[in-house]
Amino acid sequence: MERFLPRCLDSILGGPDDGRFELIAVDDLSPDRCGGILDEYAARDPRMRVLHLAENQGLGGAREAGLAEATGRYVWFVDSDDWLPEGSLDAITAELERELERERADAAPADILLTGFTHVYPDDSTEPNPWRHLLTGSPLVAGGTLREHPALLRAVMSVWNKVFRRDFLLGLGVAFGRGFYEDISVTYPALVAAGRMRYLDRSCYYYRRGRPGAITSTASPKHADAFAQYDAIFAFLDRHGMDAADPLRTLVFERTLKQALTVYDSPGLVPATMRKEFFRRTSEHFARHRPAGYRFPGGASGLQYRLAARGSRLAYDELRRGGRLPRELRRGARAVAPAVRRGVRSGARFTAYNAFRRLPLDEHLAVYAAYWHRGYGCNPAAIYEKAKELAPRIRGVWVVENRAQAAGLPAGVPYVILNTPAYLKAMATAKYFVNNVNFPHTMVKRPGTVHVQTQHGTPLKMMGMDLRDHPVAADGMDFDRLREAVGRWDYLVSPNPHTSEHFARAFPGRYEMLDTGYPRNDRLANTTPAEVAAMRERFGLPEGRTAVLYAPTHREGQGAFLPLDVEELARRLGPDFTLLVRAHYFLTGGPGDLVTGEDAAEIRDVSKHPIVEDLYLAADVLVTDYSSMMFDFAVLDRPLVVYAPDWEEYQEVRGVYFDLFAERPGAVTTDLEGLTRALLSGDSEPDSRARFRERFCPWDDGGAAERVVRRVFPADLA
Template structure:
């Protein structure tokens, strides 16, 4: 029997679940089990739990066939628990380092109490950590354990279960279980605390209580479910009725009940407006029915609210609350005036356009800060033309890039009157980065964020840990992300990263990347055409070299001697280089360029065509590896500075341990891999297969259609994914050549 059983219910927490589980499994105390309950979560939470269970026998997973809510999911977990003590941890929170050892040690020192209460702190998206305001109540200035009557002020702690360890035989003896509905912690917390004869304290922060920016707390949502609070306190007082020996707690729990009712009634964002009077009447009835003899109301403004509840004076209460709302409205108007002044700086014309109706059949596209017609937005544009030709498609393009707009694409110059007009009136705004801070998100507009890669390097809020990589304002970043309605993903890994580092209220669409559809659907003729456009001769091996950008370098420092590489590989190999390279003006370099053995493709408008033309990809840490892997062609990682890059920029996994193929850490090793053919051998293929299954998870050739049907046509159900084993991909250059020769 383990010492501790940790019950972890999971529902729609895929962005945070791994961090929660890691915080448990990496503890320096190992005598525990984890009972993880997948509460029929619609996201990947259940799959994440299964992955952890496969790796660690201490993790036991229960999959529920219907969503039952937090309380009943905890009950299911308790039924399977075998530990001496029960601990509960919400799946978006984390344990602090050494927490379980400290908890186990305190339990032993206190003689195995029925309940151990430990401290927690609130952690915020911006890195702030706020201690528990009532932490002083946990100071161990007394006996090792005691009944609540000796420390009644402990009832003033937040009504939560996850800052306590409960002896399991005590829970079974008292018949404790979690009820359904909102505020399920209240009956459990109060009934257990007043029943325990031995309570111990641990004055140590053991849990980091995540304050989710995007509103992960369901108690802060407007709903009639807040009426559940009446049933919860009905259970508390029924427990008191069944245990007359605990009658001394009737007064303190009455006070907790009334305070809780008033919190629900007065806090904004909980009760629907048309339900407030009904809630007040229910609260007033409970007040009068449960008022203990001799109860003394608190003083001050709170006491006045108690009196209004006792008298049932809803109009008086509503008037008082209305006065508070009026003061808040005045402050909001002041802020609105200030914001309006700021928006006026955008131009009177934009303001005038914002007042006009939205054009339901107008879509504005942008890619890479409006510098090209490319990437996921371009693929969505093409599919939209096929499925919804009634939608006018316009591209935002910088003035210095208009000569690169492909024929047949309508565009507006960024900053022009036409640009501001389309931006203000388009129903759909599609971008693979963010629109400028000055853009106003109108009611009814739909912002589609497509992203432009799978993240190896840290992104969004995670970049705060690596200040050398950015100087951005994270507040401004999240304000821009608040405009998103949809966020695209090509794999579950990306989804969890995006939801954590951009914690805003968008819908994640696991569609695959539209730009990669061509890598699945291209024909032999498409491959041949791509190579012909680059003047690659039949039979020539073409290696596409795509290094990533390093923010911490003042300028570009090439890590490969391309001339030497071309010489070593011989005349039958062509290096296509996409990056900011300066080759020099030596006669040898010019000769290699004229012969086509080194081709600068940095300005090529469509990287997908380069992928089709290349026999293999050489990269370092670029997200190109994730897209190119869709083709199931060799990927060679040239990682000469991995230690520096991963330390300064930060990465989400160790590329040296999970590569998409062969890895070289020096130019000599790279040349050996290429000359020997090892880069395309069985071991490299095994790495590539594992990599593809994880990171090309949704790229089955129908991503653009999924996006258009969901976002533009309003179809709720996404097209099903083609099973991985049934997918195909574009033919390799040799296969394309063979196919054409047969034809």
């Protein structure tokens, strides 16, 4: 534990000493140097006191000892192997001060402040709070009770994401249990009894999962300690007069039963010699605390609960292995299917994914994704198509977020939906991964897997580690986590020498840079007049009409934003033009309703058209600002206009790699008058465009995807 402790202490004590908190650190007779480390920190910081226990009492006993010494209005229990994100303590203190203001105004303060958190896995990958959707938009954001929002019982039951009003907690008459699962004998009673709870929608805690020595990854007979904690929970409910038929009591019962079965089901937790006894105690728990009038739920959970109630361990194990249902329950088989088809929740995902990871790697399976699982496109799509041609033994499967996106895939493209069992198995067993962003950190890189990172644009703006000096643009970026993500890459695809130079610094790692050109631009380099004509016809662009594609990038912190008065531009250009307006996918919606008269250019919102290359081929000219689209469109050698009214501000906020005015792709303007002149004059700067293409498009010869496939899949080439 001593290797984790300094980070924990630094995250708490690193802020200014404003006298608003005290830190009580409990040395539970630690066998390593933790006690000495605590004393060293306390000698430097008067906010910290150290309690050295005379005998080891476990985490529950240590918390009880610390609580007895606390003097503050609120208490927060932080585990020594975890740590707090920067600013968390200030944010929580501000929330608690608001609650104290309520108390001074004779209104009830919050008994519990719940916070967001982040899971951190042994490889330093992270997972945002998987139960956040249960809390955002709930009554607890403004202040409420468990009875008003019983879905809270489905979230994590630990204390580390809950800040308690001290007098409330002491008045409950409960204590942290001895042994494993010590939290729940406090958290359940506290949630039930709280007269007011608040939820702070901010990640205020980094919680380590699955580290060696943690109870969630340790085989031990002490997992049976949970049953004593369950008894303490229901004893509290009895003392406080909660009726046996109260719906909340039923929810608590089902939650404890589910936890016991999850522990039993998790590989490597309950020792093999104790599994029979653990299941027997689960059945006893069911019989002892079953609420009056309890009815089994439907689906797979109902079947499992019935078997647990009967003590039918062998039948339960058979069902969990996916084998035959017990004969007496086969009639319920139809109820199982919907439960199996639904997406897997976080705890079950973690278990299922780890189970799938025990399977051998599928040497011929490649998983593809693009733009955070939004669909089929960009460099991964071009690589997928070329791999089908050149490496037919590779089976590609696409990850999409939902069924609506799956419906938009080209015919015949195999897919899995995010967080389903099929997705977890594919991610656990695939040999190859191809994406233009990072896969979730929870998808851990296995020995032998090959990660191909393509990114999705030539950078004008600064990227990755280069943003450390641009705090507005880097808002929320975890640079340590970025390094870990880059550490998984085996290949990084580069579109041009400029990108190779800057990506090597922005994304430092041991990957191989593939100086191939962008696979997605092969279509542009290989296009024919017939394909261009087909695209113009598809968008209803008559011969002689000039099609202008307007596609600005997003600005940090500006939401739905188009920096151009499109309607006024349409009036200035006249009816011989059509404006195709494409808002950036980070923006909220398209440009909205844009109306012009019959003497103005037609305006079309093409923001939702899924394939941007179609728009490139249909357009006669591109108008953009700082978007990487300019580098792709330049492959077509067509007029390009940069409209950059906020160039000075953008350089300062985001940071750029070159002066766009000096190395221009065509006409560059900062006002509407200049933009209008550039569009009406036609191809005004062919020499600038030629120099731009020479620097940024030297590898765009139509063979980029083939070069990537031949390097990544050499053993599977036809």
